[in-house]
Amino acid sequence: MTTAVGACVFSADSSLAFRWDMTPSSSGKAKRNPMSKRLAVPTATATTRKIETTSKTMRSFVEKNSSELEADTKQRIKLEKYSSESEEQEGNSRKWLKDYFDEAKDMIKSDGGPPRWFSPLECGSHNRNSRSPLLLFLPGIDGVGLGLIRQHQRLGEIFDVWCLHIPVTDRTSFTGLLKLIERTIRSENCRSSNRPVYLVGESLGACLALAVAARNPDMDLVLILANPATSFRKSLLQTIMPIPAELMSGQMTLTLSYLLSLMTGDPLKMAIDSIVKGLFLQSTIQERSQDFVAMSSYLPVLANILPKETLLWKLELLKSASAYANARLDAVKAQTLILCSGRDQLLPSEEEGDRLCRALPNCQTRRFGGGGHFLFLEDGVDLVTTIKGAGYYRRGRIVDYVSDFIPPTTIEVNKVYEEYRWMVDLTSSVMLSTLPDGKIVRGLSGIPSEGPVLLVGNHMLLGLEALPMVPTFVIERNILVRAIAHPMVFFNAKDGGLPDLVTYDTFRIMGSVPVSAINFYKLVSSKAHVLLYPGGVREAFHRKGEEYKLFWPESSEFVRVAAAFGAKIVPFGVVGEDDLAQIVLDYNDQMKIPYLRSRIEEQTEKVVSLRTDTGGEVANQAMHVPFYIPKVPGRLYYYFGKPIETKGRKQELRDKKEAQELYLQVKSEVEKCVAYLKEKRESDPYRNILSRLIHQAAHGLTSQIPTFEL
The missing domain is CATH 3.40.50.1820 (Alpha/Beta hydrolase fold, catalytic domain)
Structure with missing residues (x-):
């Protein structure tokens, strides 16, 4: 169970004693110091104290709306207005x-x-x-x-x-x-x-x-x-x-x-x-x-x-x-x-x-x-x-990435979104989802609002597709997606050679957890929305000509856990990599160059080994970053398919054969989502950045750019 590293290392699938300070007032009576509540004298008995229980829930980022989300100009202005008001409200409390x-x-x-x-x-x-x-x-x-x-x-x-x-x-x-x-x-x-x-x-x-x-x-x-x-x-x-x-x-x-x-x-x-x-x-x-x-x-x-x-x-x-x-x-x-x-x-x-x-x-x-x-x-x-x-907040001797997690505030979500908004604006990302009746709509209204939900999809190059996706879910649907990420997002080698952990601070703020069976189990049991990429590192750091090819393990790694808690599985596909960048030096090319080969071997030894009991392509988790050249930006397309229900199938899916069939069904649905987007984008008149700029010049920078007919 692994994930991508580099520009993005998002998820993979789961295998699994102050007393009152009294000062005299003008009337001669004692009054309490307004900024303090108790005095702890410098003795051991001073630590008998009262401790606060907090039951903070993640604040609402936007009003919940079960109707189709058409992300038009009016909606975008609404989001920006809400963002500004939320930041002002939080700032005034300081x-x-x-x-x-x-x-x-x-x-x-x-x-x-x-x-x-x-x-x-x-x-x-x-x-x-x-x-x-x-x-x-x-x-x-x-x-x-x-x-x-x-x-x-x-x-x-x-x-x-x-x-x-x-x-x-x-x-x-x-x-x-x-x-x-x-x-x-x-x-x-x-x-x-x-x-x-x-x-x-x-x-x-x-x-x-x-x-x-x-x-x-x-x-x-x-x-x-x-x-x-x-x-x-x-x-x-x-x-x-x-x-x-x-x-x-x-x-x-x-x-x-x-x-x-x-x-x-x-x-x-x-x-x-x-x-x-x-x-x-x-x-x-x-x-x-x-x-x-x-x-x-x-x-x-x-x-x-x-x-x-x-x-x-x-x-x-x-x-x-x-x-x-x-x-x-x-x-x-x-x-x-x-x-x-x-x-x-x-x-x-x-x-x-x-x-x-x-x-x-x-x-x-x-x-x-x-x-x-x-x-x-x-x-x-x-x-x-x-x-x-x-990643320094913990309530026990070791951090519990699920129970110790503090949901992001409005300001934190907005900052993360702004950090990657350039990518959303540059590529004019199109997000589609599927309603329960099978109707495809623009926006995320087809995503179930109640968990547990597993979002299972394909990685593009470097896993870049996940960067704007996670905060968009929060802003548009008030859904916090918990991504299962490679351990290097949380643990780094002391002697360097790998990206500094500060690179991944925003991932941890938004709730990413290290890949492990126990973390996956805890997330699903807590009715979370979980982001899974079964292809992991191998899929995100693919070779030349392998765009949109899935590299999934042969056997199921998440189906039975999903069924145990009645989770809905939402298969999704993302395309657009080939309109953004072209790989010039992949893993095979780099292994032919002595300096780069030794560097790959050195970095691979420093990270936690995953899927050691798995053979085939997914077992090859070499830590390398493909060399690529950027292209004139095209467009990113996301398509979330119809949710697959597992509720009521717990006993059925305990059977390995039945679980394997559902696993292959999910994989097939992801491939269909990718194929759908590859076909439909050919008829998108705004796939080219020039046509999008012309549209914005005519209709305003905040206007939603149309896409192909659904």
């Missing part, structure tokens, strides 16, 4: 940098005491029956603990979030902070040993997280490190340390102004982003000017967060933390994700991310090219999306 300063100002008014944990109100209330793992946020140099303020709401849906607050006047040593964090994670481990503890640290906090992981190699920890200060020796902050305290007063305003500018981001980049989003230049300049004036008013707040003595102490703390963490990197065994900014003006974060990734055995990196030092406070950075994309 907090901003202004909220950071407002809440930090309130928080430090009556600051004092030792470092302690708090849970932000936006993260929701928790109860002990929740399976949400604990997430501990370890702050950077500010120490306030509000560095995730823009992330709180989404993090609170899937984590129990605790944030570390280090009071302004506190002088707890680095080892003292380590012991506080260790007591917390050990207590959590005793209470719930089967769940991981997430340590999210930025800058100084990243060093703390690494140090804790090094001292506790047997603990199940997941580290999320943003711009780690392990590169402090190369930091601009080093230049402040030699300045005597009595001479530093004159430098404080300049230093704090510089830090504030880093927190507010790059003014030019912010203005350009606003223009790209559609704002007028004049209003953009005016609004940004107002923002900068407003932000300058927070300079006194920053001065209260980092007065001279505290800043010098934090710099010494950074120096100690960096040295401590660097000396113990070889002891870190925890699963680690490093987030590094390309425009960090305090630390060489990209360079440091590469160094740490080489040094740590279980590590990945994600780059934010336009991001600054205070990454989590920046617009467009979503920590939950990043964690999901990297």
Whole structure:
């Protein structure tokens, strides 16, 4: 059971303790701090807490409509309007940098005491029956603990979030902070040993997280490190340390102004982003000017967060933390994700991310090219999306790709769709489906809305057909298709040679799972819509002249599981590859060239072997990418055939012969779908891109381009 790799590696078939913080009010009565809900004192008993149970369902992307979906101009405008409104609605629920300063100002008014944990109100209330793992946020140099303020709401849906607050006047040593964090994670481990503890640290906090992981190699920890200060020796902050305290007063305003500018981001980049989003230049300049004036008013707040003595102490703390963490990197065994900014003006974060990734055995990196030092406070950075994309969210010791999956939000689906929309627009993809009465209609209205449903079809070159198909299902029908993908989408060789895992982040966000019998069984039993490509890698990386040829195993690999749960099997075909590209060097050609042959053999050894007990063509899972030249773009055609019912046939299909007959029927139907499209596209007057451009010039860019008669 395998799948394609390269440009697309989509699916194959399945073989198978904060107390109320009381501050005096003007009336003399105590009042609760509005941004906190409980205080966890730095003792082991502090971890007796309430945990939230969340029962989030995937939000509706479009209104459900059982009638034929004719994707005309009106429908397209409706989708675009809905997309815009959904993004605005989700964006408005987020907090901003202004909220950071407002809440930090309130928080430090009556600051004092030792470092302690708090849970932000936006993260929701928790109860002990929740399976949400604990997430501990370890702050950077500010120490306030509000560095995730823009992330709180989404993090609170899937984590129990605790944030570390280090009071302004506190002088707890680095080892003292380590012991506080260790007591917390050990207590959590005793209470719930089967769940991981997430340590999210930025800058100084990243060093703390690494140090804790090094001292506790047997603990199940997941580290999320943003711009780690392990590169402090190369930091601009080093230049402040030699300045005597009595001479530093004159430098404080300049230093704090510089830090504030880093927190507010790059003014030019912010203005350009606003223009790209559609704002007028004049209003953009005016609004940004107002923002900068407003932000300058927070300079006194920053001065209260980092007065001279505290800043010098934090710099010494950074120096100690960096040295401590660097000396113990070889002891870190925890699963680690490093987030590094390309425009960090305090630390060489990209360079440091590469160094740490080489040094740590279980590590990945994600780059934010336009991001600054205070990454989590920046617009467009979503920590939950990043964690999901990297495949780092799990509730147990190992990830369960079915039960641990968090459905994509509207914004995530729209971003994935936009990423591949160029392909939809360039090829003016035609999607056809079949109603229960056998009528062929344009659109996806023939796809059963209730699962389990198996979409079984053919791979084109590199599996490119799946890229726009999956988000289109969500946008048009509110159906999330779970693709079964090759293991290399989830596990990569440490020494390189294969595509970086970041290439496949969007696949994981949209619900792809590694190919395995158990994952296939779980998806079908959970009534999911599952995408299967029995031809796998062999079909996606075919040779010259093998376009649209099926390379399926000889025996059934999915029929009996489908019948066990009464799944509907929807055979489908896709054509258009031969109008997009032409293979010039296939597997046979490359194996004749010594360098390419050795490269193919090396890459094949690095990936997980699949179908080792299968003979014939499908057993040849050599990891290579055909060399091809693009053509003037033609058109992609999808045809989803009439669903095949298996409900009520469980006993019948337990017989191998009966199951094999149904398997061959599905294969035959896929071949018929391909043949239908190859024949009908010959009569499509808009198969050529020139005719499509002329049509759009006459009817508008958003108009639906006609196709052959159905």
